[in-house]
Amino acid sequence: xxxxxDIIVVGAGHAGCEAAxxxxxxxxxxxxITQMVDRIAAMSCNPAIGGTAKGHLVKEIDALGGEMxxxxxxxxxxxxxxxxxxxxxxxxxxxxxxMALYSRYMKKTIESTPNLFLRQDSVQQLLxxxxxxxxxxxxxxxxxxxxxxxxxxxMTTGTFLNGLIHIGKHTSPAGRAGDAxxxxxxxxxxxxxxxxxxxxxGTTPRLDARTINWSILERxxxxxxxxxxxxxxxxxxxxxxxxxxxxxNAKTHETIRNYLSESPLYxxxxxxxxxxxxxxxxxxxxxxxxxxxxxxxxxxxxxxTCEVYPNGISTSLPLKAQIEFLRTIRGLEEVEVVRSGYxxxxxxxxxxxxxxxxxxxxxxNLFLAGQINGTTGYEEAAAQxxxxxxxxxxxxxxxxxxxxxxxxxxxxxxxxDLITKGTAEPYRMFTSRAEHRLxxxxxxxxxxxxxxxxxxxxxxxxxxxxxxxxxxxxxxGLQYVRETAIKEEDIRIPLSAPIIPGMKIAQLLKRPxxxxxxxxxxxxxxxxxxxxxxxxxxxxxxxxxxxxSMKDTETLDxxxxxxxxxxxxxxxxxxxxxxKLKHFQPxxxxxxxxxxxxxxxxxxxxxIWLKNRGNSHSKGV
Ligand SMILES: Cc1cc2nc3c(=O)[nH]c(=O)nc-3n(C[C@H](O)[C@H](O)[C@H](O)COP(=O)(O)OP(=O)(O)OC[C@H]3O[C@@H](n4cnc5c(N)ncnc54)[C@H](O)[C@@H]3O)c2cc1C
Numbered sequence: 364x365x366x367x368x369d370i371i372v373v374g375a376g377h378a379g380c381e382a383a384x385x386x387x388x389x390x391x392x393x394x395x396i397t398q399m400v401d402r403i404a405a406m407s408c409n410p411a412i413g414g415t416a417k418g419h420l421v422k423e424i425d426a427l428g429g430e431m432x433x434x435x436x437x438x439x440x441x442x443x444x445x446x447x448x449x450x451x452x453x454x455x456x457x458x459x460x461x462m463a464l465y466s467r468y469m470k471k472t473i474e475s476t477p478n479l480f481l482r483q484d485s486v487q488q489l490l491x492x493x494x495x496x497x498x499x500x501x502x503x504x505x506x507x508x509x510x511x512x513x514x515x516x517x518m519t520t521g522t523f524l525n526g527l528i529h530i531g532k533h534t535s536p537a538g539r540a541g542d543a544x545x546x547x548x549x550x551x552x553x554x555x556x557x558x559x560x561x562x563x564x565g566t567t568p569r570l571d572a573r574t575i576n577w578s579i580l581e582r583x584x585x586x587x588x589x590x591x592x593x594x595x596x597x598x599x600x601x602x603x604x605x606x607x608x609x610x611x612n613a614k615t616h617e618t619i620r621n622y623l624s625e626s627p628l629y630x631x632x633x634x635x636x637x638x639x640x641x642x643x644x645x646x647x648x649x650x651x652x653x654x655x656x657x658x659x660x661x662x663x664x665x666x667x668t669c670e671v672y673p674n675g676i677s678t679s680l681p682l683k684a685q686i687e688f689l690r691t692i693r694g695l696e697e698v699e700v701v702r703s704g705y706x707x708x709x710x711x712x713x714x715x716x717x718x719x720x721x722x723x724x725x726x727x728n729l730f731l732a733g734q735i736n737g738t739t740g741y742e743e744a745a746a747q748x749x750x751x752x753x754x755x756x757x758x759x760x761x762x763x764x765x766x767x768x769x770x771x772x773x774x775x776x777x778x779x780d781l782i783t784k785g786t787a788e789p790y791r792m793f794t795s796r797a798e799h800r801l802x803x804x805x806x807x808x809x810x811x812x813x814x815x816x817x818x819x820x821x822x823x824x825x826x827x828x829x830x831x832x833x834x835x836x837x838x839x840g841l842q843y844v845r846e847t848a849i850k851e852e853d854i855r856i857p858l859s860a861p862i863i864p865g866m867k868i869a870q871l872l873k874r875p876x877x878x879x880x881x882x883x884x885x886x887x888x889x890x891x892x893x894x895x896x897x898x899x900x901x902x903x904x905x906x907x908x909x910x911x912s913m914k915d916t917e918t919l920d921x922x923x924x925x926x927x928x929x930x931x932x933x934x935x936x937x938x939x940x941x942x943k944l945k946h947f948q949p950x951x952x953x954x955x956x957x958x959x960x961x962x963x964x965x966x967x968x969x970x971i972w973l974k975n976r977g978n979s980h981s982k983g984v
Contacts, residue, residue, distance in 0.1 A: 378733025531681030
């Protein structure tokens with residue numbers, strides 16, 4: 364039996380799938396091991412991909428040559444752009460998924476990818492050996508397939524390490540509902556000395572669509588003009604399904620309050636911290652007592668299922684309480700529950716144990732990606748997965764690693780936040796986390812990252828050709844609108860001020876009240892390209908200032924700090940700064956500058972020291 368690979372990926376969730384596809388597509392012989400092959404890329408929680416800042420991550424994965432965007436375009440049942448009334452920097456794509464189709468699409472993609480092998484097994488240990496006083500990982504040991512060797516191992520075990528489910532007072536060990544937890548592997552990594560913490564997340568009950576009174580609820584359809592997630596999807600062709608909206612009310616909140624003593628969140632049964640930005644309905648009722656209602660989106664889980672996901676009421680109350688409070692909600696008066704809501708506690712590994720490639724500092728050849736690093740979200744996991752897969756393959760194929768800076772990608776922001784600051788609660792992406800968000804938009808993710816994806820061998824010929832055509836269309840379109848005068852008959856809406864004869868289209872499009880769809884200009888171009896032209900024009904002043912300020916970030920990120928810098932001998936660095944630098948072991952001066960407590964003057968002292976010490980400790984000063 365074949366048991367030697369270049370790369371072994373443990374866990375076929377959202378991180379593992381992207382990691383395995385990236386490494387196999389780059390030419391590394393890759394094995395993907397997971398506990399249940401018919402739950403590949405399962406959506407443990409909401410049946411949706413994207414959302415504020417999450418959509419940006421999905422576009423970036425796509426631009427690099429990853430799969431998530433293509434998967435949701437093929438299996439999505441409702442598509443919307445969020446925040447359309449705000450600035451273009453935060454316009455975020457979001458799509459509801461047919462959960463079963465999404466998982467089947469990913470499984471089929473994995474099974475049809477050359478160099479990629481799949482096995483159903485539960486990995487219990489890593490194969491390790493000591494080399495020069497450092498641990499080196501050499502493979503894994505599965506409960507059924509036994510020893511499997513590899514040059515690199517990527518762990519993407521999500522919420523499974525010591526997973527413990529809570530429903531009221533009832534607890535049960537599980538990676539998620541219906542899946543066994545990873546106990547042995549959790550103990551093994553803890554015994555290797557990794558800093559391990561405990562986090563929690565939760566999910567909603569699943570409702571039977573046949574028992575919901577849809578006729579009295581507000582309907583929410585897809586956008587009229589749909590821009591697909593993937594840059595390579597021409598058009599969304601499948602039938603689309605609406606969501607519906609309802610709200611909790613005072614009776615709902617009173618019912619929940621009556622059961623709080625049985626909530627594991629409020630009885631002290633759950634001690635770990637949960638995702639602040641995705642609170643349970645218990646948290647909402649307790650923390651916002653004045654709110655008279657909370658919005659709930661009723662999201663169908665697919666074409667061929669009666670299950671509906673009520674987004675906004677994640678709970679770990681006893682099932683009896685869940686049914687009681689649900690039936691106080693408009694439209695749910697007769698509702699039946701198919702699956703109970705629950706909370707889950709799980710181990711995660713402190714992400715400051717990682718370097719920017721997502722390889723661990725403590726154990727050579729071991730990469731970590733996904734919720735194991737303290738994030739929450741399919742998109743955050745997939746973004747780490749593709750980077751870990753790329754860098755494990757680059758290491759095997761002796762190519763230069765891919766490290767994205769905060770100035771070039773949300774993926775760069777995500778990984779830099781994790782490895783530099785760590786996290787005390789499940790980390791999810793927000794546009795406010797990116798200091799260069801005006802530049803890091805969804806619409807230009809391809810120009811920011813597709814050349815890198817092509818260089819490392821992940822962007823295929825067809826996608827590269829499409830990219831080249833798009834790039835030319837944007838350049839020629841911008842030139843056309845800058846040189847061509849607008850004609851009255853091409854304007855579709857009343858103007859706040861008349862046009863001056865000979866006014867160029869570009870000048871008119873800079874007006875805040877106008878968007879590309881308000882002028883009959885460049886009608887033959889794809890919607891994605893027309894939108895990009897309009898954004899580039901409207902924001903060109905801000906963007907050029909942004910690009911200028913990014914240079915400072917990039918300069919510091921290019922000043923490397925080697926592992927053996929004796930921080931304690933550097934005059935001018937306080938003990939607190941020395942402790943932080945020793946703990947976090949930043950690889951660049953930029954990373955050091957972002958560690959909380961590292962002052963600008965400490966950065967300056969360190970920069971001078973590195974410059975004077977030459978390249979024994981640093982490069983690029
Ligand atoms: C109850 C619950 C609620 C959630 N709520 C939200 C939410 O509200 N919002 C949000 O954005 N995200 C939420 N998530 C998180 C979301 O599901 C994860 O962020 C995402 O799935 C993480 O992807 P991943 O690839 O890191 O791990 P997962 O998707 O969990 O995949 C891990 C994979 O590893 C496999 N595995 C684990 N251990 C082993 C082993 N020893 N050997 C072999 N295979 C193994 C598992 O079988 C699984 O396939 C929730 C998750 C759960 C379980």
